[in-house]
Amino acid sequence: MERLVGALEGLGESAFALSLLMCAGVVLGFVGIWPLFAVWLERKASADFQSRLGPMYVGGFHGWLQTLADGIKLAFKEDLIPAQANRVLFWIAPAVAFCGAFATMVVIPIAQGVEIVNLDIGIFFILAISSVGTIGVVMAGWASNNKWSLYGAVREAAQLVSYEIPIALSLMIPIIAVGNLRLGHIVGFQCAGPEDAGFVYLSHHGWLLFYSPWTLAAGLIYFVASLAECKRAPFDLPEAESELVSGFHTEYSGLRFSFFFLEEYVFMFVVSIVGALVFLGGWQPLPFVSFQFDNPLMKLIGAGILLGKAVFLVWVQIWLRWTLPRLRVDQVMTMGYKYLTPLAMLTLMGMALYQYWGCRYIPGIL
Amino acid sequence: MFTYMRNVVDSLRTTVKGMQVTWKNLRRPETTVEYPEQLVPLPEGYRGIHTLDTDICIYCFQCAKICPVDCIEMRAERVEKKFLSWEVFNIDYNKCLFCDLCIEVCPKDCIHMDKRDGSAKFALITDDRSTLNLDILEYKGLSEADKVAVVKVREENAKKAAEKAKAAAEKKAAADKDESEDKKDKADDSGK
Numbered sequence: 001m002e003r004l005v006g007a008l009e010g011l012g013e014s015a016f017a018l019s020l021l022m023c024a025g026v027v028l029g030f031v032g033i034w035p036l037f038a039v040w041l042e043r044k045a046s047a048d049f050q051s052r053l054g055p056m057y058v059g060g061f062h063g064w065l066q067t068l069a070d071g072i073k074l075a076f077k078e079d080l081i082p083a084q085a086n087r088v089l090f091w092i093a094p095a096v097a098f099c100g101a102f103a104t105m106v107v108i109p110i111a112q113g114v115e116i117v118n119l120d121i122g123i124f125f126i127l128a129i130s131s132v133g134t135i136g137v138v139m140a141g142w143a144s145n146n147k148w149s150l151y152g153a154v155r156e157a158a159q160l161v162s163y164e165i166p167i168a169l170s171l172m173i174p175i176i177a178v179g180n181l182r183l184g185h186i187v188g189f190q191c192a193g194p195e196d197a198g199f200v201y202l203s204h205h206g207w208l209l210f211y212s213p214w215t216l217a218a219g220l221i222y223f224v225a226s227l228a229e230c231k232r233a234p235f236d237l238p239e240a241e242s243e244l245v246s247g248f249h250t251e252y253s254g255l256r257f258s259f260f261f262l263e264e265y266v267f268m269f270v271v272s273i274v275g276a277l278v279f280l281g282g283w284q285p286l287p288f289v290s291f292q293f294d295n296p297l298m299k300l301i302g303a304g305i306l307l308g309k310a311v312f313l314v315w316v317q318i319w320l321r322w323t324l325p326r327l328r329v330d331q332v333m334t335m336g337y338k339y340l341t342p343l344a345m346l347t348l349m350g351m352a353l354y355q356y357w358g359c360r361y362i363p364g365i366l
Numbered sequence: 367m368f369t370y371m372r373n374v375v376d377s378l379r380t381t382v383k384g385m386q387v388t389w390k391n392l393r394r395p396e397t398t399v400e401y402p403e404q405l406v407p408l409p410e411g412y413r414g415i416h417t418l419d420t421d422i423c424i425y426c427f428q429c430a431k432i433c434p435v436d437c438i439e440m441r442a443e444r445v446e447k448k449f450l451s452w453e454v455f456n457i458d459y460n461k462c463l464f465c466d467l468c469i470e471v472c473p474k475d476c477i478h479m480d481k482r483d484g485s486a487k488f489a490l491i492t493d494d495r496s497t498l499n500l501d502i503l504e505y506k507g508l509s510e511a512d513k514v515a516v517v518k519v520r521e522e523n524a525k526k527a528a529e530k531a532k533a534a535a536e537k538k539a540a541a542d543k544d545e546s547e548d549k550k551d552k553a554d555d556s557g558k
């Protein structure tokens with residue numbers, strides 16, 4: 001725990017606790033506001049793809065308050081618990097699922113040096129913590145005592161466990177080039193330039209997506225696997241509304257249901273921003289030309305660029321959702337085990353050999 | 367191995383193709399409108415609420431006669447002994463089939479179910495069924511002179527009806543009086 005928290009550590013226990021609370025508040029605020037925007041974006045985008053208008057009424061400009069209105073409606077709905085449900089698990093399952101998405105936010109740098117915790121195992125932390133969401137979903141499906149929910153939960157468990165392999169392997173590939181798990185360092189690698197660089201300079205490596213053919217393939221694999229990780233179409237089997245009646249959250253209503261919703265959209269954002277940081281150069285606007293993002297104003301602009309990239313990736317996810325039909329269970333498994341995993345392994349090997357024989361410098365290893 | 371590689375390439379290719387299709391749809395302008403604020407442009411010949419062109423209607427009652435469910439209620443009155451004017455032209459949309467017969471039979475082509483400018487009314491949603499008995503005259507909007515005439519005729523009719531009722535009541539009262547007197551007489555007779 002270095003930057004933000006570390007600076008306040010010297011001020012004593014209470015200041016430290018206060019700063020922790022502040023960080024939690026910032027993350028919670030973002031996590032509360034982001035789904036409002038993302039759901040609105042999804043609705044508008046799906047409407048556009050279907051030549052409809054989408055929400056137009058609430059809030060005046062293109063129904064931008066529609067999600068808030070829906071959220072208020074959800075909050076006031078009756079909170080039903082099935083008689084045969086396991087009450088304790090049923091209660092805590094949404095919170096557990098939500099924590100998985102929520103906790104990943106702490107290691108994400110939003111601009112150069114602006115992050116809550118600068119963990120040296122950043123990417124590993126994200127991969128590990130995001131699996132906690134799976135436990136929440138399985139808990140929800142089991143506790144509901146409903147066959148559809150259970151099917152949904154089992155599908156979720158099978159799907160997420162199998163897609164965690166390609167997602168982890170595809171994130172290993174850029175790390176071979178960078179030699180560091182810190183997200184800040186990965187971005188730093190992509191905008192590393194000459195010592196005496198001015199405001200604008202030509203970076204040595206450029207975005208990792210274009211660093212080598214292997215990282216390009218890794219980027220694609222990461223994107224596909226991340227779709228499966230956040231249960232988006234065409235991999236939305238756990239909550240297939242037409243066959244499983246929304247799968248694991250069939251029995252959930254009101255505020256608890258909205259927690260699952262928040263989790264899904266926050267997780268979409270997390271995988272998108274990680275993709276933007278690792279493959280798309282973080283806050284660097286151009287692939288091979290870098291800028292100095294060191295003063296507060298530039299950091300603000302950088303944060304905007306990073307958020308823009310994340311929103312763009314979320315939009316591509318939405319685009320795919322409204323393009324592709326849902327896959328069958330066996331197709332999802334085939335895709336995960338027979339295609340993505342071997343391809344990710346091949347790419348990993350290729351990247352390792354490329355780094356070994358290529359003339360690229362690997363920091364920390366050579 | 368060959369199938370394997372082909373599957374990979376195929377999945378990429380078809381996904382890109384599908385995304386192109388949705389992209390094309392994204393660029394297409396919206397085909398829906400914000401309904402209550404914006405009216406839907408309706409095609410000619412649309413069967414909605416009737417409109418009556420009172421200027422060319424010749425009061426032939428054909429439309430009322432042909433109606434299979436007898437839902438047109440019409441009555442015309444002579445105004446100042448010179449021209450006929452509609453007093454009542456109601457269509458009960460609880461019954462109407464939208465069968466188009468009244469439109470086809472009209473010799474003057476003056477009753478329509480589509481407004482020719484495409485702004486036909488079609489929303490019949492209500493929570494009170496009695497409101498579905500629409501006054502087509504008011505609905506379409508008469509010319510000012512016609513409106514005055516209709517109001518006048520209605521007032522006169524109301525007056526006439528009131529007078530009639532009054533007369534009837536008086537008559538009845540008189541009859542009652544007579545009757546009671548008769549009874550009295552009879553009672554007197556029996557008493558004797």
Ligand code: SF4
Binds near residue numbers: 461
């Ligand atoms: S459309 Fe048919 S049912 Fe309706 S008023 Fe005309 S004739 Fe009668």
Ligand code: SF4
Binds near residue numbers: 425471474477
């Ligand atoms: S058939 Fe046509 S002209 Fe005759 S009364 Fe009806 S609307 Fe008027």
